[in-house]
Amino acid sequence: MRSVEPIRWTDDGVILLDQRRLPAEVVHITYTDYRDLAAAIKDMVIRGAPAIGVAASMGIALAISRSRAATLDELRAEFKTICDTFARTRPTAVDLFWAIERFTRKFDSLAQNAAANNLDPIKEALIEEAQKVHRERQAADEAIGKFGAALLPASGRVMTQCNAGALATAGIGTALGVIRVAVETGHKIDVLVPETRPYLQGARLTAWELHQDKIPLTLITDNMVGHFLKTGGVGAIVVGADRIAANGDTANKIGTYPMAVLAREHKVPFFVAAPISTLDLSIASGEQIPIEQRPSAEVTHVHGVRIAPEVTVANPAFDVTPSHLIAAIITERGVARAPYAESLKRLAK
Amino acid sequence: MRSVEPIRWTDDGVILLDQRRLPAEVVHITYTDYRDLAAAIKDMVIRGAPAIGVAASMGIALAISRSRAATLDELRAEFKTICDTFARTRPTAVDLFWAIERFTRKFDSLAQNAAANNLDPIKEALIEEAQKVHRERQAADEAIGKFGAALLPASGRVMTQCNAGALATAGIGTALGVIRVAVETGHKIDVLVPETRPYLQGARLTAWELHQDKIPLTLITDNMVGHFLKTGGVGAIVVGADRIAANGDTANKIGTYPMAVLAREHKVPFFVAAPISTLDLSIASGEQIPIEQRPSAEVTHVHGVRIAPEVTVANPAFDVTPSHLIAAIITERGVARAPYAESLKRLAK
Numbered sequence: 001m002r003s004v005e006p007i008r009w010t011d012d013g014v015i016l017l018d019q020r021r022l023p024a025e026v027v028h029i030t031y032t033d034y035r036d037l038a039a040a041i042k043d044m045v046i047r048g049a050p051a052i053g054v055a056a057s058m059g060i061a062l063a064i065s066r067s068r069a070a071t072l073d074e075l076r077a078e079f080k081t082i083c084d085t086f087a088r089t090r091p092t093a094v095d096l097f098w099a100i101e102r103f104t105r106k107f108d109s110l111a112q113n114a115a116a117n118n119l120d121p122i123k124e125a126l127i128e129e130a131q132k133v134h135r136e137r138q139a140a141d142e143a144i145g146k147f148g149a150a151l152l153p154a155s156g157r158v159m160t161q162c163n164a165g166a167l168a169t170a171g172i173g174t175a176l177g178v179i180r181v182a183v184e185t186g187h188k189i190d191v192l193v194p195e196t197r198p199y200l201q202g203a204r205l206t207a208w209e210l211h212q213d214k215i216p217l218t219l220i221t222d223n224m225v226g227h228f229l230k231t232g233g234v235g236a237i238v239v240g241a242d243r244i245a246a247n248g249d250t251a252n253k254i255g256t257y258p259m260a261v262l263a264r265e266h267k268v269p270f271f272v273a274a275p276i277s278t279l280d281l282s283i284a285s286g287e288q289i290p291i292e293q294r295p296s297a298e299v300t301h302v303h304g305v306r307i308a309p310e311v312t313v314a315n316p317a318f319d320v321t322p323s324h325l326i327a328a329i330i331t332e333r334g335v336a337r338a339p340y341a342e343s344l345k346r347l348a349k
Numbered sequence: 350m351r352s353v354e355p356i357r358w359t360d361d362g363v364i365l366l367d368q369r370r371l372p373a374e375v376v377h378i379t380y381t382d383y384r385d386l387a388a389a390i391k392d393m394v395i396r397g398a399p400a401i402g403v404a405a406s407m408g409i410a411l412a413i414s415r416s417r418a419a420t421l422d423e424l425r426a427e428f429k430t431i432c433d434t435f436a437r438t439r440p441t442a443v444d445l446f447w448a449i450e451r452f453t454r455k456f457d458s459l460a461q462n463a464a465a466n467n468l469d470p471i472k473e474a475l476i477e478e479a480q481k482v483h484r485e486r487q488a489a490d491e492a493i494g495k496f497g498a499a500l501l502p503a504s505g506r507v508m509t510q511c512n513a514g515a516l517a518t519a520g521i522g523t524a525l526g527v528i529r530v531a532v533e534t535g536h537k538i539d540v541l542v543p544e545t546r547p548y549l550q551g552a553r554l555t556a557w558e559l560h561q562d563k564i565p566l567t568l569i570t571d572n573m574v575g576h577f578l579k580t581g582g583v584g585a586i587v588v589g590a591d592r593i594a595a596n597g598d599t600a601n602k603i604g605t606y607p608m609a610v611l612a613r614e615h616k617v618p619f620f621v622a623a624p625i626s627t628l629d630l631s632i633a634s635g636e637q638i639p640i641e642q643r644p645s646a647e648v649t650h651v652h653g654v655r656i657a658p659e660v661t662v663a664n665p666a667f668d669v670t671p672s673h674l675i676a677a678i679i680t681e682r683g684v685a686r687a688p689y690a691e692s693l694k695r696l697a698k
Binding site: 023024194195196197198200203204207208210211216217218219220221222223224225226227228230254255257258259261262265299300302303305306307308309311312313314315316319320 | 372373543544545546547549552553556557559560565566567568569570571572573574575576577579603604606607610611614648649651652654655656657658660661662663664665668669
């Protein structure tokens with residue numbers, strides 16, 4: 001298994017790279033029970049909305065393929081329980097619900113044509129479907145990378161946020177895919193990486209991932225974003241997305257919204273790179289995107305060491321960037337620009 | 350010694366509360382050699398520009414009072430070495446240079462009238478001068494608190510940055526002094542405290558200090574500032590300052606500048622609370638303020654635990670907020686508003 005491969009389907013189970021232990025240790029865990037895999041998503045062994053979509057797909061396939069259901073009705077009931085379990089893991093990640101919906105449609109269509117006493121074709125088809133989701137993800141990242149690289153400056157600093165890389169998408173990454181393709185096609189880029197508290201995805205994952213690929217980077221703390229936009233020759237910002245509303249408002253890791261406001265202040269283009277599956281056209285604007293509140297221990301402790309007294313803590317995992325601050329949304333089907341209500345609708349068709 | 354008393358002059362030496370160990374441990378260290386005290390300033394045993402001014406004052410008094418110089422000329426040479434040592438500790442903190450200048454003037458004036466073979470009156474006068482600096486600091490904070498409290502809303506959230514509290518000033522604090530007086534005079538305030546990476550002065554010091562005083566607070570990470578300004582009913586922001594240029598541009602802890610940009614975006618008044626000693630009218634604008642670059646280990650390690658791979662790190666300790674983003678600068682002599690070139694000059698007289 002390559003070190004920056006976050007997930008793999010095998011006959012023995014679903015293998016995850018434990019992202020909680022990076023960069024100190026590279027540890028792989030094999031999951032044979034879907035409930036453990038769901039817990040792993042919740043505990044952020046794997047994270048990043050697109051990768052969560054792949055993990056949930058493989059998790060559903062894993063569960064069904066190992067089901068002991070004797071009849072189609074039993075399998076259908078189990079399928080419902082499995083989907084409910086995954087739906088409860090990370091409520092903001094829209095790819096999760098996209099995967100559940102895709103598998104529900106697939107299951108229903110397979111069930112219609114299934115023999116009541118032979119469930120093997122359903123099991124095999126869902127395993128194949130999970131692998132197809134993974135292949136499609138990889139192809140989508142490559143396309144996003146190609147569209148996005150054309151928007152980056154030929155040289156200079158590019159800032160990102162959190163980890164929208166291979167670790168987050170199970171491909172080459174969305175935001176980092178754009179940077180990877182840019183570097184491969186000759187752009188001289190130095191990546192400014194905010195550490196992304198409280199979970200430190202920037203410091204632990206993005207810095208590690210770029211370092212593995214020998215892409216130059218500078219690690220900073222989150223509160224240095226303004227200083228470097230003001231003084232540091234940043235040519236562009238490219239971030240991922242956890243959910244994009246019909247009007248282009250984008251939920252992404254906490255800290256993305258202030259970055260977008262500061263980008264506008266300094267006339268630096270702010271790009272969102274995300275697969276079509278991140279679009280949620282069912283919601284009109286960002287105000288309706290639910291924001292996950294995570295445990296306070298993530299803020300008060302770092303690697304188990306207490307860094308703050310026992311006080312009240314807030315820990316929203318995401319913020320919402322209004323679309324008027326976004327220069328373009330880069331998808332695998334092309335680049336959307338304002339007015340997003342129209343451009344996103346066209347791409348989503 | 351009270352728990353939030355960061356520095357005290359005693360006949361046995363200068364006692365510092367070791368702020369590096371807060372909030373886990375309350376440890377006091379007695380310094381008898383000025384070089385150790387200078388190292389303590391550099392290592393942030395004590396930090397915050399006004400407190401550094403008091404510490405340097407006491408450090409100079411400590412060194413001179415324990416000098417073995419036999420003649421005035423020897424003492425003068427030593428005095429120069431002592432001042433140079435303190436000047437090299439924290440280059441951005443203007444109070445440091447203010448203290449050195451004040452003691453240089455005092456020393457020169459005492460030396461003029463001194464008997465060549467009796468240096469005791471100089472030693473005694475410098476000890477008294479250091480204690481006077483401390484008393485003046487405490488009185489200044491009380492005045493800043495009173496002027497500033499009148500500008501805060503009667504109820505709601507007030508955001509601050511870093512620690513501009515008792516720990517930083519050796520009084521009741523500048524920014525936290527404003528909040529303390531507001532709370533004492535009946536304002537119902539909940540303080541939003543960003544943790545302030547990399548050194549975590551917000552989490553370790555401000556949260557601890559407010560908690561000691563039973564002032565309600567909510568601890569957040571630095572990248573949540575935008576989210577809470579957008580959604581959280583913040584009525585005002587009040588921060589300290591490390592150096593203020595003649596035009597009002599203000600150097601303060603990294604993360605202050607983006608907070609000011611976001612405050613304007615959300616029409617939240619952004620106040621700077623600082624003693625007159627923080628003014629540096631010798632520099633026209635913030636562009637000329639030197640920005641201290643601190644060691645990368647502060648970013649890559651937390652309490653000795655590595656949180657990032659070995660990559661390039663930037664660690665500027667301060668950023669500069671242009672004065673057009675500042676609603677008012679609160680000093681012990683009154684409140685300055687734009688145009689600051691005029692209002693600050695008037696207050697400085």
